[in-house]
Structures are given as structure tokens and as C-alpha cells.
Amino acid sequence: MSRHGCRHLCDLKASKGTESFKIIHKYFMSCSSAQARRRQARNCVCHTCKCWTPRLHSCLSCVFFGCFGSKHIHEHAKSKRHLLAVDLTYGSVYCFSCKDYVYDEEFDDIVKKGRDVASLAKGIQMFSVWEPSLSEVDLLKKNPKRRKVSGNSTIGLRGLINLGNTCFMNCIVQALTHTPLLRDYFLSDKHICQMAKDSQRCLVCEMSRLFQEFYCGIRTPHTPYRLLHLVWTHARHLAGYEQQDAHEFLIATLDVLHQHCKGNNGLSDKNPHHCNCIIDQIFTGGLQSDVTCKQCRFLKSYLDGTDKFEDPTSLTHCLKRFTRPEHLGSSAKIKCSKCHSYQESTKQLTMKKLPLVACFHLKRFEHSTGYHKKIGTYVSFPDELDMTPFMSSSRNHNNGYSEQVIQESASSLSSENKYSLYAVVNHRGTADSGHYTCFIRQHKDAWFRCEDHLINKATIEDVLRSDGYLLFYHKQILSYE
Template sequence: MEILMTVSKFASFCTMGANASALEKEIGSEQFPVNEHYFGLVNFGNTCYCNSVLQALYFCRPFREKILAYRSQPRRKENLLTCLADLFHSIANQKRKVGVIPPKKFITRLRKENELFDNYMQQDAHEFLNYLLNTIADLLQEERKQDKTNGRLANGSLDSQNHNSNGPPPSTWVHEIFQGTLTNETRCLTCETISSKDEDFLDLSVDVEQNTSITHCLRGFSNTETLCSEYKYYCEECRSKQEAHKRMRVKKLPMILALHLKRFKYMEQLQRYTKLSYRVVFPLELRLFNTSGDATNPERLYDLVAVVVHCGSGPNRGHYIAIVKSHDFWLLFDDDIVEKIDAQAIEEFYGLTSEISKNSESGYILFYQSRD
């Protein structure tokens, strides 16, 4: 059995090497981007949800640069961030241009830190992305807090710019890259007074409909809702419950906009989640139109840089792959396999026009990077 496993692994790595060689030839030595590396990630038992998100994040250049800069700082106690930094550093400093890397240390740490991922079942890529970004932000805030505490112990006092421990935690480079702000506007239909409440986000989750576009989904996200009957709004100006209009607008646009398409819907009659394989077109260029009147840089233009694709019929079954843009071409990462694809091939991942078959390869998380 041991010999058979060894032979099987050897054959597998030979295949990976052949794929890597073919990719290098297809791109061509003259066209191959300087200081760029395309490495697949080994699947450690249904870890494609993790591999696809990591590949997408690696090709979000601002995020990659911050992770690599963090890796160059003095070593800290091992955590999910240090493991991610080691993985990105390993990819970025390979002697070969293409190949395969096993993200074993990262997966081990992930399973150790969160019991949700401590199994060999398929997990949700969006849940993982959310957990990863929030965990990194928490770790950075904790490190800053520790550094300031150490500084205070050494110097006897904190400088005036140090954070007030009673206020909200300071923002990190995770927030600088991914955080946007929504404003929830409510207008009383009696006195016309408008009240607003801001809410920060690291990614936006939008409902999907058949044969639409991501722009349509975003418009739906900001549709005006009427609050009436038992859902009337308490107006501070009128000092009573009144009918009102409520809508959500984007007030601050992030550097990288992560859009999560809500493709999994709970069906009461089936007692489980089912996949909405609807065809939703996502353009290579995107401009948001659901911004608030006081939005900063409302005309911001975005370019699609990565897509996490779900293949299959449900959240706990199927497979995840990633499509990324690197320089002027597109690549498909399917765990340890890396292939160059045409930009036109992205249309294959919009979803299905027919609802007869729910087993599809469809865009699940979109990453748009601003041009400015």
C-alpha cells in the first residue's frame, strides 16, 4: 500500500510538472512577466475553497504587497497571518516560474484555529474569505496594541497619536484595501426628514436573478423599500411612527471591491440549501451607480482582477476554482493545475440560462480593483 501511494504521488507530481512546462511554453519566455510566478496549490482533502480564495487574493496586488511587506518584518509567534505571509513569500521567491506548492502549514494552522474548517468536508469559500480578512485585521490590531504597550513600558508614556483604548479599534491595511462604507437612508414620508446610519463592509453580498448582470444586482441591493403597516418607522421629528422610504447606498468605495453573489438559497420543502445557477454577467470593467450624494470618488472605475468560481449543485458539494488576471492575460487555477485562458472564456462562468440543470460553473466571488 505504501509503495502504491508513493508511485501515485510521483505520477501526480510528474503530471503537474508537465502542466507547468506547457504553461511556460504557452506564455513564452519573452512574454512571461518579470518577477511573476504561477504556482498551483495542493488540495489537502476538499481544501479547494481555501486554495481558490488564496489564489484570488494573491493576484489582488495591493493585498499581496502588504502580505509580503509583513513577512519582511521581525518574526512573531505563528498565527494564520504569519503562515499566509510564509506561503506568499514562498511563491514569490521560487526559482522556477511555474509549479506547485503544498500550503500545508497554512491549512494546519487554519484547522487548528477554527473548528469550522477542522475537517475534510467542503466549506463555503465566502465564509472562509470573511473569516480570513477579519482574522488578519484582528491580528494586526492586536499587534499594534502590543507594540504600543511595549513602547509605553519602555518610554514611560504614549505619544499623542496613540489610539484611545476606549474608542473603536484603529483601521489596518486590510481596511484600507477592502473596507467600504454603506449608508442606510430613511426618509419620513410625513415630514420629509432624512436620517442616515453608516455601516462598514469588507465585502458586499448581493442577491442574484436569472439573466441579469452584476450592475442589475447592485441596483437591486439599493432598491427603495417602503416601511408601512406594522413596519412603520419611528420618526424623531414627528415623534411617532410614520410611513417611510428606506434605501441603501454606497458612501465610500473600497480600493478592492469584493462582491459575493448569493447563489445558495435555503429551500423549506427540501430542508437544505440549493444552488441558484442563474446567468449573471460580470463585466471586465465596472462603475457603481448606487452611490450616495456625499460619496467620495463616486465615479471610481474598477477592473475585474479575480473570480472565485463554484462548480456543482450545492454549498457542501462540488468544487471551487479561481480565475485571475495577471498583467495582460487570464489564468485558471484549479488546485495544483494552472492554465492560461482567453478573456472570452470568462463568459462560460456567468451561469446557466436554463434552470433545468443546477450543476454549473458560476462566478461566486468577484474581486474588482480600482484604477486610481
């Protein structure tokens, strides 16, 4: 079960190294340019029967290609005593002495690197399957107990007792516990408490316990009173038995979680202001603000931008307005560093770095002196969202983000900036009093409506029809850092 191939392969590596394998892999398995592919096609012929056949193998000791099916490579191996040959399609190494394919760590690495380079050149994202290391295989064998969760299992679903107007908290807890990355983090026991003496006060530890409560399979509702106590203890401005805002609670909770995570991984070297705790990794993105002088280069495109002030009707519309250049007005002239004069300018916000989880907060409550109003406008939001048009990298195209750009990116193959909806928090009632409920996605296409202790099945149509207040989107594709 060694990862060092067989004895014969080790002998070959010791005498000739891995260079020949590297070259063969580069020219025949991970070629990306059209020219390289042509060369590959021309050369992929059996040296014995002079034609292309499936399962063509190349000798690792000399330049010889032979087909496996007609045993031409076998003949070569026997006559020349060249014991090893590599499959020209997948790069597996065959040992004629062991009469089997053998797998070697070093060769695997070469294959993996070659594939990464090729996929980068082709602009296609390739995903390699996770494989346990030797020690992990050992652990898995020593602990054979597995529990597979079937698609229709209630695992992860649990009601929450209302502690007295705490539906705002229950909704946020439901959304957080169904955030795939947070779930994976906590269920794999990644949190190392930073409050050694006082772990009872650590909110991250409490979250960890909460995940255990949610995914242990118990059907009776959970009472999150310890969570409430901890959040109130650490975010005292929230404490108070009045109806509260779910968004405020979410922000405060994430903030406390972030505080308690600190030191867990330390600050990253690249950016001292950027923490790499799990909360920041998941929820932090970045905005880019560009101020452009109207006079010297932005005049035309600004005028092209639509300047309508209508009610937003969809999330995409809201995002368009958010990332639209904003005229700073004649009273706020800024000295342009290029044309050296005070000019009117425009400011534009775009997404510099997308977070893994994007939470959109639709302004449903308007607070002015003297009145509080709830805004009941229906704002449609998609199941799947592409953020490409709102990225800083798309800024150069134009300023108004015409429909064309959005459609282009939506139809493009790249799903790099695509997001999936996984939780929606709703509010019904007025600005002063009301009730929070939420929809959460347990897994793909399995939606549930949570109202405190009560959980019912829902459909995606129910979700998309609802008046969203907080919308949680999860990035579809996560790349390794």
C-alpha cells in the same frame, strides 16, 4: 548630488528667501482660474524682444522676463549680475554661474504644492512620480541587483495541491495572492509579527511565506498544508473535512488575519472602531443606511422607483437592487422627527466608503429547511465597474438609480470610483458537492484559470462567460491618505 541646488542658489535663499519663487510659480505655473490664465498669457513676453517665445525665463532677483533661446535672459543676468532665473513653463531654476539647471528641495516642495492646489481647482487628478529619497538612493546604489519581470513571465503563478476537498481554500489563496495591494504589502516585507513568542502561529506570517512561495519562480505546485492548519486552529468552526464554502473560508481567513495584525498600527485616532491594519485598509468599506419618512418628503420619489422582482441578470442590476429604497411596510411605522407622527418609511442602503478591494458574493446556494439548492442563473459581470451610482453621495439624485445616472457617470471623465476585475471564483456541481476553480489576473489582460495544481491560460471572454460565485474587484485609482 545635493538636493540643495548650488552655492549661488543657497546664497539667494539666504538673502531673499523663497518668496519670489513662490509668487512666480503661483501666477505663471499653477494658475487655475480663467482670469489668472488670461493674466499669465498677457504677461508672458520677453522684456527685450517684446514677444512670446518658448523657454521664457524669469529672473529671480528682479522683475525681468527674457527668452532663453535668444539669450536675452543671459544678457540680463550678465549685466545685472542676477545669477538665477526660473523657467516659466516647468519651474526649473537655471544658474548662470554654474551654467546648468539646479534642483533644490525647498523649491521642489513649492512646485509640488502649487501643482496639487492647481489640480484640485481644475478637478483633474495629477500624479507625481515616486522619487527615492537620498537614503533610498544610497540603498539602491549599494544593492544594484534588479530583476525586472517581463510581461510574459510566469512569475506569481503557482498551482496548489488539493489536500483533500480543499479546492475552496486553493481558490481563495489564488485570489488573495493576486490582490495587488496585498502582494505589494507582503513582498515589501511590511508585516511585523505581533506574536513575538509564537510567530509560528501567526497567520499573517504564514501569508507572508505564501507570497514568497508564489513569487519565487518555482514551477512545481505548492502544498498549503500549514495554512490550512493555522486557519483551522484559529477558526475552529471551519475545521472539518467536509466540503466547505469558499466565501465562508475567505471571511474567516480575513478575520483571523485582521486579528493577528492588530496592534501592528494601533487603532487610528479618528475612529476608534476602525482599525488601520492592512486587511482593514484593503477590504473594509462602509454602508450608509437611510430611513426616510414617506409622508414628508420621500413620497414622490419612492413611487417613481421601479418595484419589479425579476431575477437578477447582471451585477449592476444586483447592485441597483441592493441600493434601492426599501419600503418598510405599514406594520413598521416609525415616528418621524420632522412631522412628529408615526409614518411609513423607507430604508435605503448606499456605499458610504468604498473599499480598495470589493468582493461580491453572488448567492448561489440556497439553504432552506429540507433542501439545499444551487442557483445556476447566469449573472453577467463587467470587466470594469463604476461604483459611483451606488455611493451615498449619489443618493440625493433619486432613489431608483435610473439608467441615465449610471450612463452619465460611466461616461464621465472621473475614474475615481472605477474598479477592475482581478479574480473570479467559480463553483461547479450541486449545493452538496462540487468543485471550485478560479480565474485570476496576473497583470493587465493576462488571465489564468486555476484548478488546484493546474494553471492554464485563459481569456477575459472565458472569465466573463463563467458562472461567477465570488467576484473580486480592485480599485483602479488609489489616492494617498
